[in-house]
Amino acid sequence: MKKKIISGVLAIVTSMALIGCGTNTKTTSQNTKDDKLKIMVSIYPLKEFAEKIAGDKAEVTCLVPDNVEPHDYEPKTRDFEELTKGKAFIYNGLGMESWVDKVNDTLKGKDIIIVNSSEGVQVREEEGAVDPHSWLSLKNAEIQSKNIKDTLIKLDEKNKDYYEANYDNFKKELDDLYNEYKPKFDTLNKKNFITGHAAFGYLCRDFGLTQKSVENLFAEGEPTPKQLEDLVYFCKENNIKTVFSEELASPKVSETLAREVGAEVVPILTLESKEDDKDYIEAMRYNLDEIYKCLEKE
Ligand SMILES: [Zn+2]
Known part of the structure; x- marks a missing residue:
């Protein structure tokens, strides 16, 4: 019983230290049991996927800190230096990490698996x-989580069944959410x-929708007056009543646009990056729900 309490306390301390994704790595390494796998990921969604599948078997650290674009x-x-402490480095790929070649050079020859988690994703271009x-x-997310699951099994074969079960559960959550919203969007x-x-x-x-955005794919630069004018025209033409706003990408421009066309701003x-307490499924459900409400209204 005593042992159980101690490990419970340890788990709390560890998870508290892990709350700051990528920022508290020094404290976590002191508090973590040595038998836990150390996994490094580049960006926040990969931390979510890895933790879903690794459960209590691994300590997952995210390179890009919270609230950083x-x-x-x-x-x-x-x-x-931090990266070399992990057993694996998992990145998103598709150019999300422009610096990934530098990491590959640093980790070359070390006993660390480097994983491109988007291997197998059908790439889209814009x-x-x-x-x-x-x-x-x-x-x-299913494909990326499967790649992460396969990596964990490669590193820790004895817990294969555990990782497979966690992956199956997560896959079911992803499928259920997709199957709930696909028919809803189809009717709009x-x-x-x-x-x-x-x-x-x-x-x-996935859902047969179209986005128009204030900033481009890489969140670079605010729109020119001409681009903003086009967006205003588009909103009016399409009777757009909601402008979605992101905390890390020009929220002020979104507000200006919304004001201009008489639309509501919705986050x-x-x-x-980690912006609130929602996990991946909760955040995606929130997004789908808000997009659905916005389109239903128009
Ligand atoms: Zn982006």
Whole structure:
């Protein structure tokens, strides 16, 4: 019993230290039992996927800190050192981590598995650029989680059944959410919505929707007056009553646009960084629900 209490306390301390994704790595390494696998991931959604599947068998650390826009992120020397402490480094791929070659060079020759989690995802392009936002598709989340599950099994074969079971449960949650919203979106006539930056292309592909955005794929630069004018025209033409706003991408421009066309501003979650207490499924349910309400209304 005493042992149980101690490990419970340890688990609380560890999870408290883990709340700051990528920021409290020093404390976590002191508090973690040595038999736990150490897994490094690049961005926040991968931390969610890895934790879902690893359960209590691994300590997952995220390289990009909370509330940091990952498109602008560059790892520092300290981060590279941190990476070498893991058994695996899992990244999103599709160009999300422009610095990934540097990481590969650093980890070369070390006993660390490097995993491109989006291997197997059907890539989409927009204006000639590869769209990196694979995790915002429930279908892609299955593929990325499967790649993570296979990595965990490779590193820790004895817990294969545990990882398989966790993956199956998560896959069912993803499928259920998709199957709940697919028929709902199919019945709608309106398919266009406005968001902060072009992050929802894969989600749109899953559900037959179209996004228009204030910023581009990489959350670069605010729109020119001409682009803003076009957005205003688009909103009026399509009778858009909701403008989605992202905390990390030009929320002010979204507000201006909304004011201009008499629309309401509603937050949407890109999951690019940890912004609130919602887990992946809760955040995706929130997004789908808000997009559905917005289109239903128009
Ligand atoms: Zn983005």
